[in-house]
Amino acid sequence: MRLISRGASLSGSTLAALCLLHCCHIASVQGQKSESALTVVENKEGGGGEEEEEEVTIDEDEGDLEVAQPTEEWQTLKPGQAVPAGSHVRLNLQTGQREVRLGEEQLKYWTQEHREKEETQSSFSPDELKRAMKKIKEDQSAASKDTDQQDSVASKYRPLEELKRDLAQLEMLVETDAQIMRRLLEQFNSSNSTTEQRLSILLELEYMVHQVDNAQTLCSMGGLQLILRGLNSSDFRLQESSAFVLGSAVASNPVVQVKAVESGALQTLLTILATTQPLRVKKKVLFAVASLLRHFPYAQRHFLSHGGLQVLSELFRADGGGVLRTRIVTMLNDMISEKELISQAGLDPALDASHMERVRQYSKVSLQGELLEKGWCSLVPQLLESTEHDYREKALRALLAMAPVCADQYRSDGSLLGSLLSLRDQYQEMVQSEMIVGEENGYFAEIVELIDALQVKMK
16 A cells, blocks of 8 residues: 655654554464555655545455446545546545545546446336337337338339339430421321311321421421312311411411411411301401411502402301401401501601611501492491490401591491490490499499590591
């Protein structure tokens, strides 16, 4: 045993007691192997302190004795309690008790992480451990159910890799719009194609030519000639579908409009309108004519020079239902308003050369003079006799647009004056009904404004 004195000095009586203890220890171990060693070392360090204690390092054979569990802090040893090898033992001179703690080598491995781990492990009570085990079992049960459910859902669908292999085996070919249209044209021209198949092909083409590029590509492939053949077909269903495709292809597409006029499409359309055809065919043909003439003064000149207004006037008189009349009047109103807007824009000196060219082209379209000559000033008012509000509205707009050349005939037309007065009273009552429900500027109020504007033009 090694005894280290920690203090500034020891009294003489204390030194004598220590020497006596040392001599007794030597005498007790003679003739037998010593179980322990005690060494007394005087503290050579200077300085003083109130506490006087001795530090003892002891190695003992634990045998069957109770073994203490030292920590990094000093703790009191119970009588007869042994300590593990390598521990530090000291005699506290103030209390007279032996104290023990971990030795230097043991403290190297007694890290803060180890202490926290032991504290955490020892902080769980038995009840908490039971609850934790129960929670683990519940989580495992829920995870098992989720896995079973996922397996059940997955069994209903084919794996992605399997689908990829199947698609690769099919060698699917993605076609461009141009390739699709070429294939459709080849099928249409095939002698094995039936009428039903050709109608289906025309329907697909109509859907595709709404795109400007597709319509132009179709023309470059010879699709325009195919459409014209369909218009000349003896089957009215092919005529109707072909006219539908043509109207969709030329709408707002100047390139296709020019090619259609140059290929004679306008004459073909006027011929169909002038002959006896089902109503459904004439409706689609009128749609194609209106699309071809819109914003295209060159086609409008051809329309007038080929007797287009005369064909429309005969069709107007023959239509008793008013459906074709309304479409014809709407087309005429659009042409008049379009030319008027271009003419007014021509007064702007800041226009560039392209706009001035359009003004020049529209100036060659003598539409209003043709309307007066072909008797349209007396034809359009007949549409006011319809009971449909939409038909009356279209007629009033067309009459107002034609007023600059038709005002004199309007004044001399007693039936027109009477119709306007009667319609104004009728729609004025409807305006009152609109105002009651909170619509101050409703649809009927707009019709009353058109009637008032037309009456002003006729004064």
